[in-house]
Amino acid sequence: MATQVNPPRGMRDFLPAEKRVRERVLRVIRQAYEHHGFEEIETPVVEDAARLHAGLGGDNEKLAFAVMRRGLTTDDLRAAEAPLDLADLGLRFDLTVPLARFIASHRASLPPVFRAIQIAPVWRAERPQRGRFRQFMQCDIDIAGEPGIAAELEVLAATGDALTRLGIPDAFIRINDRRILLAALEHAGVPADQHDGALITVDKLDKLGREGVSDELGTRGLDGGRLLETLDAISDLVADRPEVADAAAPEPGATPLEGFDVALLEPVRELLAANVGIRLEFDATLVRGMGYYTGPIFEIAHPELPFSIGGGGRYDGMVGRFLGQELPAVGISLGFERLVDLVSLPEEQGGETVALLLDKSVEPSEALAIKRELVAAGQTVRMQRRTKNVTGLLEQLAASGATHFAFVRPGDTAAALEIKPIA
Template sequence: MALKKKPVTGMKDILPAEMQVREYVTNQIRETYGGFGFHSIETPCVEHIENLSSKQGGDNEKLIFKIMKRGEKLNIEEAKEEIDLTDSGLRYDLTVPLCRYYSNHAASLPSPFKSLQMGSVWRADRPQRGRFRQFVQCDIDILGDGSRLAEIDLILATTTLLGKIGFKGYTVRINDRNILKGMAAFCGFSEDSYDQVFIILDKMDKIGMDGVEKELIEAGYEEDKVKKYLSLFESTTPDASGVRSLGETLKGSLEDDQAENLAAIIDSVTGIATSQFSIQFDPTLVRGMSYYTGTIFEIQVEGFPGSVGGGGRYDKMIGKFTGMDTPACGFSIGFERIVTILMEEGFTVPGSQEKTAFLLEKGVSDELTNQVMKEAMEERAKGVTVLVSQMNKNKKFQKDGLLKEGYTQFKEFYKDNMK
């Protein structure tokens, strides 16, 4: 039986042109986030199945690539449930591993701790444009800072990075889970109905206000409560004053400082940021992860479905490991989606080294070959990228391919003479 040459469904081989873009973006990430004081860390790609299945990862927990027990621990005959067969799995995000990492090493880390983590994650998801079953995530997180300084720093760092790699005109949508709950409480929804209400609200960008109203009523909620609820969204403006105005409306259903905290984040980012983007209050923003406890945000790029980044505050998650809650807030960029956008736009890595190709005719002498190799080494020492390769019969086709790879200078060496 012939071996399969295509990669596994949902995973992909990366060709040199894309790899060059990926490496450029990776370098910009490390340089930019390093300038904001974030420390690079690394965690294993395999996590304890108990951690991955702890009801902190939302729908991602349904998409775990689970790993079977090994050796004498694997007893298929006596297994009654799936848990009897598995003890670990591939990580589906970087947040759960980070919380375990911090819980294990907090005594050796600075406080607050600013973490930068890049690495592959795996989800048994349905592949589509910009979404794979194996993909790279890039997270920055601030652990141990409960003030809004963390959110401001994360948004500024992320938008500075996007500006450096050429993104502009995008939108950072921002909300707060407490405001979501306050709006629902103000309109008379019971606390045990919040999750269902928010799931329907999260469809706003797909089905519109009328669609949300219809689904809420069909779900059994009273029409007067639904109409009161939706009127809040219609009357709110997407700026800091809109947050403050909504805070005044929700008095009694929202703690006094929560609306002001979000408005102050918007004001600070608007006044400080150097990149070209807008930050907008979006009271319909929900984000699916159940572990978010406060501020939440997403990045929306025009013409690209879904978000290309997101995050928020998750102050209760580390406490699941340590028994003591620790303030935590993070922002993740969609590395694969950003690379997809850049590739589709024909992005060229700026400031690339000069690239020269030395082409040797087949059969040149060892003496000439050594001479060429020595000259190539001298050019490389000057910072020039030099490819030494045997000349193909179809030289034009070979050169056309090298031009696509960024080679601009060619030097040809023949058995009898040199051009």
């Protein structure tokens, strides 16, 4: 029986050409973020299990990979009531929880308003499918310490700039506000203890359709039609179409938003009125699954894709859980694995990469001396034993990024080499 040599399910290897593309895209994203004043930090790949399961990560907590404690005994295994009783650490499932812990740890060393970049892999025990993996890269920017809408505008502008530099002009950002959603639920008569379940159902609108969402809410004893009418009327008001909202009234003389606090719509109206370099669209049904969001929420969409390519929002309460005092924060994450397939960047114009094709009789120390001299002169150099099929070898080298080659024979020096371009 052959040994299994594939990577674990939901995880991938990347060949050199694929890795070069990924790194090129990451460099563009980093540069855009840095130009907008964000600074990159790094956090450990593991966090305390208790922190990862403190109710801050929403449904993603259920997908966290746990790290078992060292030195477990048989008695420990028998005494454990749940698998997490055996774990003291876990792989991070996003970059927001580690950032909150980081800010709490280093608050005294950070500026009052801190703009952070985090670009790193995260892990979730997902069911692998198209665009969804168990290990994947996230590209986050966050602003901590700014309570006003200026923070939202900054992260949206930096995101729009990054997408423009990547050559993805059709991307747009759907926005909503958690406070609007909660007010809509209350207005539609949804009890507080059913808010989470109702939002989960509303989030299925693209899959179930309006009738399916209304029916599922009905199975919970809720008036799904009234909730959807409320959300429709909110959309019309944000779009300055109050006459449409009035026309949708369930009863003559009433409106779906009678008694609704329309002042809650001002933050999203202010966002929509700003020029952030990317198209913004209000979507009253946008939910975002994370329960830690407290204000505006975002989702990056593309017309060619059935799923989002990023998202985020304001989460004013999270850092305070670690810090012991409230600290406002807002952030957005690019879904790199979904994004990279949309990108077609031109090849970077770098220096020469010279392949040294060594004769069989060339001593390794002799070849290394030539390589070191070329590297010291600023060249990128690879060493390769010469084969009979030189044409095929050069084709392979060119595919891997080599631009020039030189034959190396016994007694050659770096100065004496005839370096030729690979045609």
